[in-house]
Amino acid sequence: TQLLEQSPQFLSIQEGENLTVYCNSSSVFSSLQWYRQEPGEGPVLLVTVVTGGEVKKLKRLTFQFGDARKDSSLHITAAQPGDTGLYLCAIQRVGGSQGNLIFGKGTKLSVKP
Amino acid sequence: IAGITQAPTSQILAAGRRMTLRCTQDMRHNAMYWYRQDLGLGLRLIHYSNTAGTTGKGEVPDGYSVSRANTDDFPLTLASAVPSQTSVYFCASSRDRYNEQFFGPGTRLTVL
Numbered sequence: 001t002q003l004l005e006q007s008p009q010f011l012s013i014q015e016g017e018n019l020t021v022y023c024n025s026s027s028v029f030s031s032l033q034w035y036r037q038e039p040g041e042g043p044v045l046l047v048t049v050v051t052g053g054e055v056k057k058l059k060r061l062t063f064q065f066g067d068a069r070k071d072s073s074l075h076i077t078a079a080q081p082g083d084t085g086l087y088l089c090a091i092q093r094v095g096g097s098q099g100n101l102i103f104g105k106g107t108k109l110s111v112k113p
Numbered sequence: 114i115a116g117i118t119q120a121p122t123s124q125i126l127a128a129g130r131r132m133t134l135r136c137t138q139d140m141r142h143n144a145m146y147w148y149r150q151d152l153g154l155g156l157r158l159i160h161y162s163n164t165a166g167t168t169g170k171g172e173v174p175d176g177y178s179v180s181r182a183n184t185d186d187f188p189l190t191l192a193s194a195v196p197s198q199t200s201v202y203f204c205a206s207s208r209d210r211y212n213e214q215f216f217g218p219g220t221r222l223t224v225l
Contacts, residue, residue: 042203042218
């Protein structure tokens with residue numbers, strides 16, 4: 001059972017368009033992280049959201065944590081080719097290996113000039 | 114420059130051979146991790162270490178072993194490689210197990 005569902009799986013858009021990608025879970029989680037992975041590199045943390053309803057902005061990227069703490073979204077305004085990459089959401093595991101991250105499968109974004 | 118280094122960058126390996134992937138960090142982070150990334154399956158945790166001298170099993174530990182003799186190094190060993198271990202392997206570290214994880218550049222391993 002996949003704990004985190006990301007959608008869409010793939011997204012190809014033109015430069016200047018807006019887009020939103022989603023991360024959903026059937027379970028409530030305490031915090032969620034968004035990472036971006038560029039081709040041939042490791043993931044890099046973009047943001048951590050911890051409070052239900054929280055909105056964080058990072059230049060043209062807006063991250064939202066759902067009120068029920070079971071979902072999150074990433075909105076990119078006026079996408080640029082440099083935004084191309086794999087966007088991953090991750091939550092921290094509870095229980096025996098508490099603190100370890102569980103990743104979604106990601107949304108692969110391609111922004112064409 | 115502070116960060117995580119992994120070696121080798123890529124490797125082609127015959128099935129049945131032993132292989133150690135190296136990972137070193139210079140950030141004095143307590144926690145370190147090994148993931149594998151496969152198309153359609155995402156990033157999956159193989160083993161982790163919350164502090165030097167301790168290790169733990171992740172989601173997919175079978176066929177892999179790790180050691181953490183000191184803070185900086187966290188090698189991953191495949192005792193007898195099999196084709197299903199063909200993957201891209203990422204090492205990561207964090208100040209402690211609840212903090213941001215920093216990833217290395219990855220090792221692309223092909224087992225034939």
